[in-house]
Amino acid sequence: MERYVRLLFTFFCFVIFLKGSAQSLLDDEQSVLKEFQDTDAPSERYDVFFHSVNRYNVNSAYDWLDTVKVYLANAEKTNDTLATRLYLLMEAQLYNDLGEYDKSTALAKDLFDVKESLDVEARNKVLDVLDDNYANLQLYDKQIQIRKVKRELGITNNVAFYDIYANLGLYRKAWQQYAQEVKPTIADNDSYGLAKYHSKMGSYLFLDDSAPTAIRELNKAKGYLNVYLNDISVQRTEDDIFETELLSAKIDGDIAKCHVKMGEYETAIPLLESSIEVLKASPNNADRSDVVENTLFLAEANLQLEKFATAKKFLDMEFENINIDQTIKRNSLLAAYYDKTENFKNASLYYKRNERIKDSLAQKQANLIRQQLVTVVGNEDNQNTQRIIDEQKRINELARNELKAQDERINLVFISLIFTLMGFAGLVYAYLKSIKNQRLIAEQKHIIENALVEKDSLLKEIHHRVKNNLQMVSSLLSLQTKNTRSKAAIEALEEGKSRVKAMALIHQKLYQNDDLSVIEMQGYIESLINSVQSVYKKGGHNISITIDAEGTELDIDRAIPFGLILNELVSNSFKYAFPESDENGKIYIHLRKNGDQGYFEYTDNGVGLSEETDEHTNSSMGLRLINRLVNQLQSKLNIDRDADGVRFWFNFS
Known part of the structure; x- marks a missing residue:
């Protein structure tokens, strides 16, 4: 007991x-x-x-x-x-x-x-x-x-007037004007402003039937919003936090609607559900309209997945202030639901409702003119209203007095405890705030370091893949050479293969370097000459080659033209400079860059370029390619001819 x-x-x-x-x-x-x-x-x-x-x-x-x-x-x-x-x-x-x-x-x-x-x-x-x-x-x-x-x-x-354009259905004009007028007003470090900007851009793109592009904009908005939330230097009020939650929910809802447009219903459903729950708390008319819109898309996703009971539940919900377009969409979804469940009578009913609505839209302009006449009067209070007001005032006064008395009793009991705990709570709060800030700083540092490592890895992978692709092209040219009987065609394919290898070497050097921005030219030129010698197996091995480029580094925009220029010059020397014997052949390559100024020189002691062959030489593809590459370096090619060979040189910046 x-x-x-x-x-x-x-x-x-x-x-x-x-x-x-x-x-x-x-x-x-x-x-x-x-x-x-x-x-x-x-x-x-x-x-x-x-x-x-x-x-x-x-x-x-x-x-x-x-x-x-x-x-x-x-x-x-x-x-x-x-x-x-x-x-x-x-x-x-x-x-x-x-x-x-x-x-x-x-x-x-x-x-x-x-x-x-x-x-x-x-x-x-x-x-x-x-x-x-x-x-x-x-x-x-x-x-x-x-x-x-x-x-x-x-x-x-x-x-601005971009939202008016959107209301009129001119979505492309809306986002164009929004981009022109709003983007210049947002600072680069205003993460929240950029999140709102990309969210609005994504919304307009979605309405313009550009769902994939809209998702990219909305993901940018989500990224900027995360940066804003993780910024420990920003002090946020309760209003700020609430507005941030609403913006995040709106972005999630818009992303989900894009997924529904693209047929990715399973991905869309959880995003729509979470978005609706948050937006329900908003007093804003636009957010409440988004709740209706998201609910209809949620019904559509469930309908497409043949979850008919769930879809019908959302379609039967009562909404306040549902607009014409949303009513048409709901009727269409209900008609589709009854079609799928083989209730063709009800399906026909909702199809007919939509037809009547669409017919009435033709009279919309006249209705709008009549609406303007309605906005003239306010409400006058009569005697019954006054009586209700007095009664409500008396009830409110009684409730207020009762609440005040209750508060006073509670305050008398807890006031001593509150003062005792306030100091301790302040210390605990400061300690926890310090720990949280340290943790956030460490997390942000870790994220930045990982991002840098990932960036370098991605760049190296890109250069590696480009090198592999160029080697694949070189291999294809080799296969084509074996299947070609024309000597001229074989020579052209070999020259093409040599040029491809020159570019592939650039990307190989980049992904092998710790510094992905520049290439050390001494080692690159040595590798390039070895590559050219492998192409011209019957010549070039007895030529003495001097390379003076130690310590010179070039970025990829300059290194590729230089590699192709050297490939042409060395190939020409191997093919034409020493027709009888290359026993005493010499090639000298000089490359220097000091600050903004650079100098390149190439000489060989071969037979040189005679005046009689000048016209033929100028018309050759090799020399034309060299001239274009030198122009790309914003310079001019100079050629000196003498009995001891030929000299090519130019300055560059």
Whole structure:
């Protein structure tokens, strides 16, 4: 019996603990509305309303609207003009959030007429509400007028017209203007700004049916956002963290929609689900529209994977403020669902619904003109409304007094403990912050070091593959030589093979070097001459070759032309300079580079170039190639002829 009593007592304690925890969580969730109601000054209530991270986390916009109307009525009774206008601005924002854009526009237009009496922030809010209302009402001419007013008032945020182009379906023009107007305003070290820029670019590219290109932009946005999150030098407020989470969720959703477009449904589904969960918490109309859009794409992905029950669940969801395009998409998906489940009657019904919607779009312009007539009136409070307001005020006052009394009792119990723990908590926080910063620094250093190693490895691999590909070309030329009987064709193929080997040597030297930016020319020239000698097996082995290029290094842009020039000169010497005997043949190669100035000289003591053969020589492919390569080095080839051979030389920078 005693054991059962102990168990019962433990159970009751556990229930009381859960109740206290649940009440504590509920109090935390209601803190925004409670803070709004506990604040006395209208300007402070304005700050709580517009600067809260998420005012709709617990209380709906309707709850807020009822509360704001109570304060608005009191302000009007006391003839407090400033307070009345602040509450009217809050009411206009609430109607905007509820999708009642006509009512919101009527209130905002009245405030716009007296905008000079508002401070800068409130005036900007009025313009933003009107801007968003006109966009949702598709009154783009009026939206453009608001943008012009913003520019005249010196407001730099959201004054371009790229989003209007996007609303009109001109997505290519939208991202082109967005790139022109926004990219130059973003600093190179502004990771968050670059993340927003590439996210918007990816969104426009997706709408322009360029899903693969859009994914590249969106992955750039994701990368910049990760850099921003890992930057320990940036201090972030709770608002900053919330906005960052929303941006990350939007990017994930857009990436997922691209995957759906490309038929990669399994990849898209988890990204869409996580994106929807985060975006649901946003009070922003655009984010709520993204929730609808992402849910429809989630239904499409499940439908394509033949998960019919899951797809139907998403299609049956009730959405607020679903637009025409989204309604058409949902009807199309429902029709496809009923087609796949062989309920052709229902499928036909949804196909017909879409046809009726598309027919009605032809009258859209006339409807928009009629909509403009609706935005003239606001709501007047009658006697019933006043009675409800008074009753609500009394209930709010009782609730406020009860909460204050509860807070005072809790404070009396815990105040001594709080002061005792504050010092210790500060020390612990500083210690943990220090450890976290050290860990982040070490992780970033490790990431940078790994990235550098990976970059070098990739570059070496690239040069290695290029060298292998060039060797493959050389081997193919060799095979072609064996299958060719024409002596002239064989010589041409051998020359081509020699030139390919000269370029392959460059890439071989690069991936063998620790420094991938330059090539040590002494060793390269020696390897090149050995390669040329292997091509001309019957000549060139008795020639004395002197190479004077020790310590000279060239980058790849200069090394490749030099390699090809040397290949032609040495090949010509082996073939033509010593027709009778190469016993006393000599070749001298000199290459120097000091700072920005360089000098190259090549001589041999062969038969030289006679005047009679000059015309033939100038027309040969080898010399024409040398001249073009020298021009590529921004220089001019000089040739000296004498009885002792020939000399080629030129300066370069």
